[in-house]
Amino acid sequence: MSNLENTILVDLARKLFRGCTNFHIEPDSVKLMTWSWQELFVDLTLRSPVIRKYPISTELSRIFLKKLINCIEPVQEVHDNLYAELCRAMNNSAIEDYCYRHYVISNDLNNIITMKETKNMVVNGTTGMRTWEAALMLSDWILCNKELFSSKDVLELGSGIGFTGITLAKFCEPKSVTMTDCHEDVLQVLCENVDINFPSHCKNRSSDGTTYELDNVSRVDVMMLDWNEMTDLPNKRPDVILGADIVYDPSILKPLCNVLQIFCDRKNDVNIYIASIIRNELTFESFLQVLETYNFHCEKLMQPTNAHIEWDHTHINRCLLKIMRK
Numbered sequence: 001m002s003n004l005e006n007t008i009l010v011d012l013a014r015k016l017f018r019g020c021t022n023f024h025i026e027p028d029s030v031k032l033m034t035w036s037w038q039e040l041f042v043d044l045t046l047r048s049p050v051i052r053k054y055p056i057s058t059e060l061s062r063i064f065l066k067k068l069i070n071c072i073e074p075v076q077e078v079h080d081n082l083y084a085e086l087c088r089a090m091n092n093s094a095i096e097d098y099c100y101r102h103y104v105i106s107n108d109l110n111n112i113i114t115m116k117e118t119k120n121m122v123v124n125g126t127t128g129m130r131t132w133e134a135a136l137m138l139s140d141w142i143l144c145n146k147e148l149f150s151s152k153d154v155l156e157l158g159s160g161i162g163f164t165g166i167t168l169a170k171f172c173e174p175k176s177v178t179m180t181d182c183h184e185d186v187l188q189v190l191c192e193n194v195d196i197n198f199p200s201h202c203k204n205r206s207s208d209g210t211t212y213e214l215d216n217v218s219r220v221d222v223m224m225l226d227w228n229e230m231t232d233l234p235n236k237r238p239d240v241i242l243g244a245d246i247v248y249d250p251s252i253l254k255p256l257c258n259v260l261q262i263f264c265d266r267k268n269d270v271n272i273y274i275a276s277i278i279r280n281e282l283t284f285e286s287f288l289q290v291l292e293t294y295n296f297h298c299e300k301l302m303q304p305t306n307a308h309i310e311w312d313h314t315h316i317n318r319c320l321l322k323i324m325r326k
């Protein structure tokens, strides 16, 4: 297979894996989607062991395959396996509360983070049940700056189902990663996602949360941490604090800053990185003002665009902040 054919295959596979149906194929590329290319595409995606074990949404694969077949049909003979997979997706009409999305890291189809998640914005009153664009943006930046996390104790606030913390634990060799959230259901799915992405681990449950002893990192903890419950903060002294898409509710800005302050009181020189998609300028401005009143200094960092992880960088309003004590 030529480099170009391989690039087209990986690019489309990446989109299918993460359930993205918004793709465009150039007419010149369709010419390269020969019978054998199509066969390989199905084998490496829908019939791959990881997708068989953790299937992507049938609704999204149906849309994806219809679109792909529509592109190929006028130019090439469509492979039976593509039709077979489309039929399979069409025959499965089960309602999907959850599905799996697979995020390809650094264009390597063998390097995948698999996430159990929903397609919905809000489930059971929480926004934490899906991976948000800010988590992808922050993780992309983390993978460009691995040295900042190597051998460090890292705490993530509002982890949701865990994409950022799992990526960090898998690729950056931190000393420990503590992933936290305030919602019981979210923490449960987060634990499932740690199980999926670190199949060989030693797991212990206690009243403090769940601890995983991993191969490449000393430990991963999954814990309840509610910014409104200051009495119950984990007994941790992180070097780095992370948060993706946690600045959206004006009522939690002060509680969030209280938490940052407490951890910065416990240890000097804590570096805090918060990634945001700015849906409401006023809320984000208020956050910057509250940080100022807590004596924090902010620096806006340059964000990579799809250096290691594909994310939608067309959001005009996004920001990656480095926050430190003045």
Ligand SMILES: C[S@@+](CC[C@H](N)C(=O)[O-])C[C@H]1O[C@@H](n2cnc3c(N)ncnc32)[C@H](O)[C@@H]1O
Pocket (backbone or CB within 6 Å): 126, 127, 128, 129, 130, 131, 132, 133, 134, 135, 157, 158, 159, 160, 161, 162, 163, 180, 181, 182, 183, 186, 225, 226, 227, 228, 243, 244, 245, 246, 252
């Ligand atoms: C928009 S989601 C972002 C999830 C994840 N970081 C991501 O970007 O994919 C916001 C997360 O913050 C959590 N959260 C909201 N209020 C919180 C609070 N008071 N304490 C702790 N976590 C909170 C929610 O449960 C949810 O998981």
